Amino acid sequence: MPQVTIVSTSNDGSCGIGTYTGNLLASMPDSVTVNWLTLPLRSVNPLPYVITAFRAGTTQDPTIHIQHEYGIYGPKSIWSWPFFLILSLLATLRGREVIITFHSAWNDETISSPLVLMKRLYVGANNRLLAATVDHAIFLSDNASTAFQQSVQLNSVETIPHGVQTETRSLSQKEAKRELGYDDQQLVILPGYIRPEKGCDTFVTLAEQFDIPFILAGGCQDAPEYCASLRERAPPNVEITGKLDEETFHAAFIAADLVVLPYREVTQSGIFNLCIAYGVPVIGSDTQYFRSLADEWGCVEVVDTENVEASAERIRNLLSNDNKYTALTSAMSEYRKSASIESIGQQHKDLYDMR
DSSP states (O other): OOEEEEEEEOSSSSOHHHHHHHHHHHHSOTTOEEEEEEEOSSOSOSHHHHHHHHHHHTOSSSEEEEEEOGGGGSGGGTTHHHHHHHHHHHHHHHTOEEEEEESOOOOGGGOOSSSHHHHHHHHHHHHHHHHHHOSEEEESSHHHHHHHTTTOOOSSEEEOOOOBOSOOOOOOHHHHHHHTTOOSOOOEEEESOBOGGGTHHHHHHHHTTOSSOEEEESOBOSOHHHHHHHHHHOOTTEEEOOSOOHHHHHHHHHHOSEEEEOOSSOSOOHHHHHHHHHTOOEEEESSHHHHHHHHHHOOSEEEOTTOHHHHHHHHHHHHHOHHHHHHHHHHHHHHHHHTBHHHHHHHHHHHHHHO
16 A cells, blocks of 8 residues: 655645645545645745655655645745755655655746846756755656756656546536626636736736736736736726635636636646636647647647737637637547546556555
8 A cells, every 4th residue: 555745735725736736635546545744835934844844754654755846945945955955864864765746847948137147056956956855756747857857867757747637616607607797708718826927917918909808817926016017007808806716716717718828937737737627728828838738639729929919819710710619629628538637646656556
């Protein structure tokens, strides 16, 4: 019977990593025994990270599985240093194996000015810290694996997709639109937390080209000035909902006629997988993540979302072309069958069995 200690943020709706972990654990066979330890999100206090590192490193379970995202570990991922140094030492001394699932990958392409050289050195050092700790690495997409290994090569690595939820809310689109306060209008939605890297400003700019409602369905996350500027410049057809409870958040996917994801940085996306779960067509930005999905499965429309005219035209075409719309939803259905969260849970169980 596999026994594993898993470390992530909590499944309280404040962080997608915690939500992912909750869904993953719910999908695993009952034979897997899990000790779930939680970390705070972006805390300035190092103590919770130190305490959790000791708790994970002294576990009786043979496997320690970390759900990693840089931003969890405080400003600039600063608390990843004490956390992973302590964990690595204890795991080595006690013969425990460390698995890390990387939910994103920092590399040279994610670095912006100023102080580019200093940031490059820091990112490289941080990635080497993670590589020195991990015995087996999991990435949620091949492009994330490639991006990370531009900094440092890993000895044992595999790709296991995010997984598509099969448990969804049962609600008609008409009922969902009414729950959001709309009638029968077509709705274009960008679900999830509002952050600059998600291109929410591009979404607002796109909305200026239309009369139909555009909805930013989510709350602000660590970018108050950015969120305030969006509210100030948003045209009348844009609604910014603020943070939604889980049921209303899921209603947004059902209500949407189209989801637009103008992400500037993306190596995997839980939001995209929820779109797959609910069968709502997606236009994604011209990034490697969305291009790979489009090339292999045809389950997403890809466009340079920074090109407002081209993006607006693609939105109009998809909303008015029933054949294209149906073909896209059909392709999404095929992808959903191949990447259900249950199959991902079984893959993790098989992985733990081998440790």
